[in-house]
Amino acid sequence: MIINHPLLGPRDAQEFTYLGDAGLMNRPYWLSETALQQFHDYLYLRKNPAGEHRELWFHEQGDRSWLVVTRNTTTHEILRVELARDVALANKAANTSQEPQQ
């Protein structure tokens, strides 16, 4: 597989290590009333879809950036690649505009 890195261009997937579902970026709030259940679900449960999957890849043998890769798990086709930093900032902006987190 070739991952089209937003900064470095097309790179072999072998340069990367894989973490899993991009939902792992959204850590639950640790002081929440339901933190125990939330952390259980966060850590252990997965949607594991057949089809489009947003997932985290780490460019370990390259610039050591984290990427959010949208990939089809039935065909291995890569549909979109974003810097995880950009995704995190966008998430943060979206959350702060709705309600304060803490």
Add this chain to the structure above:
Amino acid sequence: MRYSAFGLIKEALSGHKGWRPQWRDAAPQAAYDYVIIGGGGHGLATAYYLAKEFGGARIAVLEKGWIGGGNVGRNTTIIRSNYLLDGNEPFYEFSLKLWENLEQDLNYNAMVSQRGILNLIHSDAQRDAARRRGNAMILNGSDAELLDADGVRAMYPFLNFDDARFPIKGGLLHRRGGTVRHDAVAWGYARGADLRGVDIIQNCEVTGLRIESGKVLGVETSRGYIGAGKVGVSVAGNSSRLMALADMRLPIESHVLQAFVSEGLKPFIPGVITYGAGHFYCSQSDKGGLVFGGDIDMYNSYAQRGNLPVVEDVVESGISLIPALGRARLLRSWGGIMDMSMDGSPFIDKTHIEGLYFNGGWCYGGFKATPAAGYCFAHLLKTDRPHETATAYRLDRFMSGHMIDEKGQGAQPNLH
């Protein structure tokens, strides 16, 4: 029709005109007491033991394609009982005992061959771990022998003993482990279940679960609605997709594992060898092909094929252990979809929905578990209580802190 040497001779002399199909191609009825989703090794074994051991009820096995077309047809055919932890080893020992009696039980030649499995040791730390594992196995009624380098050399003189990086220092030998003709397992269980009245319904894909007020009533399929008293899901590889029909998320990711077979060679590997340094295991089939495999491809996948970097990695490992492998040509490779669970161990459990039961999360160890998984799942379906060897395989074990993590890897499915 009961198979025997006498019957075989009779058919040979009369032009093989008397053979009959081994199971009926059943059409779905309106309702069953038990519906098993998934006509693989585990689903068929579940139906077989449910019919045989736990009383005659109306049982159906639903399969979206043809039976035995999933992971029971896509593995490296190894059976073994060499686990460390208490939650696992009694279960796999139970499974191995069922394998040992499988052919008599099913009246079917599944070519169960207890040719022995050797786990190689390359360091002092590995020897300590192997000794501990061997003791745990013996305590649970299995067998284990610790060999030194000379003991391994006597068995497999062609291994790369004096590799500078990973010299072979010994091995843990599990003599009762071995291989089985994988397709015959599916066929044998299908025939046994069919003889006891189980309907095996192929080309029947489950598209929905009918659930009302917390109770399952039946399944929607591509061949119409089928009512069910209890529904057992046994579709490893696609567990997350199926349980999503009941709005459940599972502690499972699907990953592809590739395996390979070489061209046919004269017999030179009598048993199964696993490499303690690389992730590589190899045996030789009765047709002469070397059957081997290694790591999963490491990322979520539902494609029944992998990518080339892992092929290269597996072959490199293989040649570093068995240099002679470099002279053989690769004949075929295939990929199976694994239910990689969060602690590397499976689930055989009830769900929070009444009448809905789940068997899955087998990682790449599902084949050896087939008889016990079928037996224990049937036990659970019938009695609503787990079988004594499968009490640890609960879906809520991450919440209660009772993980069964053989390798201590944590919640990283691709590392198990």
